[in-house]
Amino acid sequence: MRVAILGIGSIGGVILAGLADTDVELVAISRGPTAQSLASEGLVIHSPEGVIESIPPDRYVLVDSESGPLPDHLVGSCEAAIICGKAYSTPILSQIAHEILSEEGVAVSVQNGMGHAQQISSRLGSLRTLGGATTHGAWRDNGGIHWVGRGSITIGALDGAPPNEISTSLMNALGNASLSPIWSDDISKSIWQKLLINIAINPICSISGVRNGALLKNDLWEQSQEVLEESLSVARASGIDIDGSEMQNLLVEVVESTSENRCSMLQDLMAGRRTEIESLCGYVIRMGEGLGIPTPLNSMLMALVKGVEMSSHMD
Ligand code: KPL
DSSP, X not given: OEEEEEOOSHHHHHHHHHXXXXXXXXXXXXXXXXXXXXXXXXXXEEOTTSOEEEEOGGGSEEEXXXXXXXXXXXXXXXXXXXXXXXXXXHHHHHHHHHHHEEEEEEEEEOOSSSSHHHHHHHHHOGGGEEEEEEOOEEEEETTEEEEEEOOOEEEEETTOOOOOHHHHHHHHXXXXXXXXXXXXXXXXXXXXXXXXXXXXXXXXXXXXTOOGGGGGGSTHHHHHHHHHHHHHHHHHHTTOOOOHHHHHHHHHHHHHHTTTOOOHHHHHHHTTOOOSGGGTHHHHHHHHHHHTOOOHHHHHHHHHHHHHHHHTTOO
């Protein structure tokens, strides 16, 4: 099987490194300095258990997405595309997925935020698009990818159908890569659950500048619970059947398993990058407006994160 990984940030790096230990052929799609170092030095990954592994550049075919059109020999060459880039890069990444996939090839988004599968399916069609979400925790620096929290990757068909042949091969490959794939027959609910986790963790940890585990240790937890509750009302009014205590347990599980992680939003702020706040709190605010549900906590967190985003551009 040949799999393309689109966007080699922290999670893309974990997936690339995991699949590098299987017999899957790999195409890594990246850009900028990350693409340059993937091409020249390869990828170093620090596992949660402290093992350091070096993936050489000849283990994958590297495509720099900014260097022009996809080379001809790669067009239509992959059976699966895993989209891991930032929420705001979905339009360009779904176009690349469309070009690189074979006619039956499937794309799955494991990005943070909502609506990615819908954008991808408008190019590929709903039968070749899978929804997804991941709770693995990782961060990246010049020393490579630090995979600090083992989680899972939940994948499912948009119509709730069981996995087809290609999806089954992809699930098997992710299993062989020790990435703990789970097939969901209600992927919209799984994506909402991941959105709620991100909303309860990312803005608060980013504004406070703390690792995920700090949430459980002080007053931040109360704030996290309140924004979770507010966002849960919007999820329920949108028709998602989510039990409050199931959601709380899931949140505690993710905070504990990624306690050493700096969430992706904090990493973005530290690196002076744009955050995904619009796709997280912004999504809940927009849905709340449509449904007549007030979302003052999401609005406040979004304004504060945008303020911090701006401050990194000031002298
Ligand atoms: O998705 C994440 C993120 O940082 O964006 C979690 C699972 C919260 C891990 O930090």
